[in-house]
Amino acid sequence: METKSELAPEAGVELPASTSAPxxxxxxxxxxxxxLVTNVLFAWTGGALAIWGAVAWWREMFxxxxxxxxxxxxxxxRAPPVKPVPERVRNLxxxxxxxxxxxxxxxxPYSGGLRGGLAGGAAMVVAALLYGLVTDxxxxxxxxxxxxxxxxxxxAPPPPDxxxxxxxxxxxxxxxxxxxxLMLGLVYASVLPMLPGHPRLWGGLVAPLAWSGAGFxxxxxxxxxxxxxxxxxxxxxxxxxxxxxxxxxxxxxxxxQTLQSYPxxxxxxxxxxxxxxxx
Amino acid sequence: MxxxxxPGNPSLTGGAGATFAGSIHEWVTTVDHKRLGLLYIGSGLxxxxxxxxxxxxxxxxxxxxxxELLEPQEFNRLFTMHGTTMVFLVGMPIITGFGNYLIPLMxxxxxxxxxxxxxxxxWMFLFGGLVLYMSYFASMGLYGxxxxxxxxxxxxxxxxxxAFSRGNAxxxxxxxxxxxxxxxxxxxxxxxxxxxxxxxxxxxxxRLPLFVWMMLVVSFLILLALPVLTAAQVMLLFDRFLGAHFxxxxxxxxxxxxxxxxxxxxxxxxxxxxxPGFAYASEIIPVFSRKVIFGYSFMVAATxxxxxxxxxxxxxxxxxxxxxxxxxxxxxxxxMVVGIPTGIKLFNWIATMYGGKIQMKxxxxxxxxxxxQFLVAGLSGILLSxxxxxxxxxxxxxxxxxxxxxxxxxxLFTIFAxxxxxFPKVTGLMLSEKLGRWHFWLFFVGFHVTFTTxxxxxxxxxxxxxxxxxxxxxxxxxxxxxSAGVVFQMAGVLCFLAAVVLAFKRPRRAGxxxxxxxxxxxxxxxxxxxxxFLTLPEVRSRRPLWDLKHPHxxxxxxx
Ligand code: HEM
Ligand SMILES: [Cu+2]
Numbered sequence: 061m062e063t064k065s066e067l068a069p070e071a072g073v074e075l076p077a078s079t080s081a082p083x084x085x086x087x088x089x090x091x092x093x094x095x096l097v098t099n100v101l102f103a104w105t106g107g108a109l110a111i112w113g114a115v116a117w118w119r120e121m122f123x124x125x126x127x128x129x130x131x132x133x134x135x136x137x138r139a140p141p142v143k144p145v146p147e148r149v150r151n152l153x154x155x156x157x158x159x160x161x162x163x164x165x166x167x168x169p170y171s172g173g174l175r176g177g178l179a180g181g182a183a184m185v186v187a188a189l190l191y192g193l194v195t196d197x198x199x200x201x202x203x204x205x206x207x208x209x210x211x212x213x214x215x216a217p218p219p220p221d222x223x224x225x226x227x228x229x230x231x232x233x234x235x236x237x238x239x240x241x242l243m244l245g246l247v248y249a250s251v252l253p254m255l256p257g258h259p260r261l262w263g264g265l266v267a268p269l270a271w272s273g274a275g276f277x278x279x280x281x282x283x284x285x286x287x288x289x290x291x292x293x294x295x296x297x298x299x300x301x302x303x304x305x306x307x308x309x310x311x312x313x314x315x316x317q318t319l320q321s322y323p324x325x326x327x328x329x330x331x332x333x334x335x336x337x338x339x
Numbered sequence: 340m341x342x343x344x345x346p347g348n349p350s351l352t353g354g355a356g357a358t359f360a361g362s363i364h365e366w367v368t369t370v371d372h373k374r375l376g377l378l379y380i381g382s383g384l385x386x387x388x389x390x391x392x393x394x395x396x397x398x399x400x401x402x403x404x405x406x407e408l409l410e411p412q413e414f415n416r417l418f419t420m421h422g423t424t425m426v427f428l429v430g431m432p433i434i435t436g437f438g439n440y441l442i443p444l445m446x447x448x449x450x451x452x453x454x455x456x457x458x459x460x461x462w463m464f465l466f467g468g469l470v471l472y473m474s475y476f477a478s479m480g481l482y483g484x485x486x487x488x489x490x491x492x493x494x495x496x497x498x499x500x501x502a503f504s505r506g507n508a509x510x511x512x513x514x515x516x517x518x519x520x521x522x523x524x525x526x527x528x529x530x531x532x533x534x535x536x537x538x539x540x541x542x543x544x545x546r547l548p549l550f551v552w553m554m555l556v557v558s559f560l561i562l563l564a565l566p567v568l569t570a571a572q573v574m575l576l577f578d579r580f581l582g583a584h585f586x587x588x589x590x591x592x593x594x595x596x597x598x599x600x601x602x603x604x605x606x607x608x609x610x611x612x613x614x615p616g617f618a619y620a621s622e623i624i625p626v627f628s629r630k631v632i633f634g635y636s637f638m639v640a641a642t643x644x645x646x647x648x649x650x651x652x653x654x655x656x657x658x659x660x661x662x663x664x665x666x667x668x669x670x671x672x673x674x675m676v677v678g679i680p681t682g683i684k685l686f687n688w689i690a691t692m693y694g695g696k697i698q699m700k701x702x703x704x705x706x707x708x709x710x711x712q713f714l715v716a717g718l719s720g721i722l723l724s725x726x727x728x729x730x731x732x733x734x735x736x737x738x739x740x741x742x743x744x745x746x747x748x749x750x751l752f753t754i755f756a757x758x759x760x761x762f763p764k765v766t767g768l769m770l771s772e773k774l775g776r777w778h779f780w781l782f783f784v785g786f787h788v789t790f791t792t793x794x795x796x797x798x799x800x801x802x803x804x805x806x807x808x809x810x811x812x813x814x815x816x817x818x819x820x821x822s823a824g825v826v827f828q829m830a831g832v833l834c835f836l837a838a839v840v841l842a843f844k845r846p847r848r849a850g851x852x853x854x855x856x857x858x859x860x861x862x863x864x865x866x867x868x869x870x871x872f873l874t875l876p877e878v879r880s881r882r883p884l885w886d887l888k889h890p891h892x893x894x895x896x897x898x
Contacts, residue, residue, distance in 0.1 A: 078368040096510060142887040
């Protein structure tokens with residue numbers, strides 16, 4: 061829109077003029093295409109109409125765009141200017157009328173989450189190896205069991221037997237285990253500060269129970285019968301060992317303040333003086 | 340809408356429109372974005388009535404087991420034409436129409452960037468629709484003359500090939516949709532150009548009404564998705580007319596290729612239809628909660644995220660075709676990811692209502708219905724995205740229930756909300772609240788009677804697209820209930836039509852701003868003059884009218 065061609069408002073406003081060119085162009089093209097299912101007469105008429113429409117359209121724009129001056133509405137027809145309203149505005153204040161004000165003021169650093177995940181994963185491995193030694197006289201059954209459960213998801217064959225040591229399988233299972241543990245550690249670090257009450261309870265007990273239950277249901281849905289192949293007692297115990305260790309390590313990390321506790325100007329990135337007790 | 344002549348209404352009648360012929364001439368030659376918007380919405384509503392009759396016929400046929408109201412071939416034509424009509428000739432024009440009408444008004448402009456292209460887009464859409472419906476009279480099919488397309492709205496190969504679809508009914512489907520598709524593409528280009536270049540002073544991207552933001556994302560999706568469909572359709576025409584073998588497996592072609600092309604268009608298309616529904620809700624819910632929208636920037640980000648993810652999930656429509664484990668897992672997971680930005684939006688709408696002074700006017704009723712129904716639709720979608728469960732439920736009535744929950748429970752409910760909300764702006768007249776309420780409740784009840792039950796038929800194993808079924812499968816009672824719901828829905832739509840007629844018969848003036856709203860379209864007269872704004876506005880916040888109404892507490896102090 062060029063502002064220079066604008067008239068004084070009261071004289072009216074310039075608008076593009078009405079034209080039938082687009083209609084003819086569209087009708088022509090449609091008939092041309094429809095001639096495939098009708099007859100050749102459609103093609104000839106359609107082609108002619110399309111050319112006619114295109115030329116007319118071109119001439120709407122060149123050498124000068126066709127415009128009309130739309131007269132301004134009379135004063136009576138116009139919308140009156142928007143006026144201030146008498147009602148007062150009631151602003152929401154955090155905490156008023158029971159509105160929630162709990163915002164996470166601190167969170168655990170990601171490094172804490174990673175460390176917690178590693179520690180939890182290590183504790184789990186130790187417990188799993190010990191369990192194997194005690195019940196089967198070999199440390200490897202749970203490692204092989206883990207591989208048997210997870211490998212098919214990635215299209216790899218499960219281990220041939222459960223008691224002996226398969227270096228390749230142990231390495232791959234270890235890699236998967238470490239990555240799962242790291243991811244869970246990160247989730248813990250970001251979620252734990254948002255939960256009310258004791259982090260050890262949530263991280264150590266509730267979360268492992270919740271995902272064990274969810275895992276059971278999902279397995280039954282995705283691959284009925286497969287849940288029966290898992291020793292759920294052992295599974296849940298190992299998860300709780302992971303949760304307790306990870307939760308403990310994470311809650312020991314030095315928390316970082318969120319921006320929530322900073323003054324508005326600082327959050328907006330403006331330079332601002334901060335009082336001693338703000339930092 | 341039938342808003343053809345209102346006294347003292349420059350944008351709707353005007354000088355030469357004094358005679359009937361003169362007024363027709365004005366409408367067909369118009370390049371005004373408001374009139375084109377109305378033409379889009381009006382023709383969309385007409386096609387909606389046609390598509391509705393087709394649906395009602397199918398439900399009548401299915402109400403009883405072993406029914407013989409319709410021939411099997413007629414049934415196939417009906418579900419093909421119903422689906423095609425509702426997506427391409429109802430959903431698309433109505434969302435384009437609202438975009439056309441509102442975007443320039445909301446950004447403080449006098450027209451779209453390309454007014455003549457705008458007119459061309461409308462006519463392409465209309466002629467495309469007419470070509471499709473011409474098939475009922477003119478096409479030749481397997482069963483003789485006058486047989487409409489019967490290959491389903493997604494026209495899978497090889498069914499759509501020469502060998503299985505004799506005659507030219509399928510060509511009518513291809514050509515009609517292709518023609519209207521060109522119109523949609525031009526419309527998208529126009530909306531993008533308008534939003535980028537025509538904003539009034541102070542209307543930065545960060546101050547755009549959410550409606551405009553969402554239509555911008557929709558326009559990009561259209562640009563990405565529709566050309567793919569057009570290309571696939573050209574390939575199909577090559578197969579059918581010139582003996583090419585793109586989709587002909589026996590000659591080295593690939594029938595699954597069609598599915599990939601179709602759904603690469605088709606899944607973005609469902610979001611092209613749904614995001615405008617989000618757009619209406621995002622304007623209406625704040626006004627009737629008397630609160631600013633919660634989390635504006637998150638709404639924008641979530642819309643963009645939905646747009647991005649929506650182009651990566653298409654093959655969740657193809658789990659049963661046997662793509663293999665890796666692809667199944669990928670498409671299942673990425674489909675579930677859509678739930679995250681969508682969930683953010685639902686939370687933000689609810690948070691907008693939370694603590695607000697909610698006014699239960701008709702537009703708000705429809706929006707609240709939308710919130711609950713869209714949640715259910717999203718959840719059934721997530722269920723369907725699990726490949727193993729999908730193998731059980733695909734191609735059953737459960738899928739039919741899922742997508743009608745989205746398209747009716749979600750989109751149509753918000754379209755009704757939008758019609759009640761902006762009707763006063765478009766005509767200067769109020770719609771009856773009482774009839775509006777009747778409309779809402781009848782339609783709400785009818786919708787749930789028909790479509791909530793359909794989940795059950797699906798789980799009981801009833802396949803979609805069957806023209807009848809034996810009485811001993813336990814489906815009969817559910818089907819009867821489903822069909823009964825249609826009566827309520829029709830009664831609801833009649834209330835809407837009655838409300839429109841009544842609005843003109845016994846006019847109640849709306850004034851420029853009947854809802855005490857905040858975006859620019861409410862600052863000009865109702866209906867707006869052809870030039871929208873005599874002097875172009877200048878804004879300082881996302882709610883310019885709020886700033887004027889509350890000079891002591893303007894928004895720009897907080898944004
Ligand atoms: C959370 C969001 C959604 C998810 C996870 C989802 C998932 C799915 C899945 C997996 C299917 C395939 C079912 C099958 O054929 O076996 C499907 C079908 C369908 N969905 Fe959705 N969907 C979602 C939202 C939507 C939206 C917003 C719309 C439209 C506005 C929509 C419209 C459709 C349609 C039309 C079909 C059926 C197409 C056909 O087979 O004819 N969906 N959906
Ligand atoms: Cu999809």
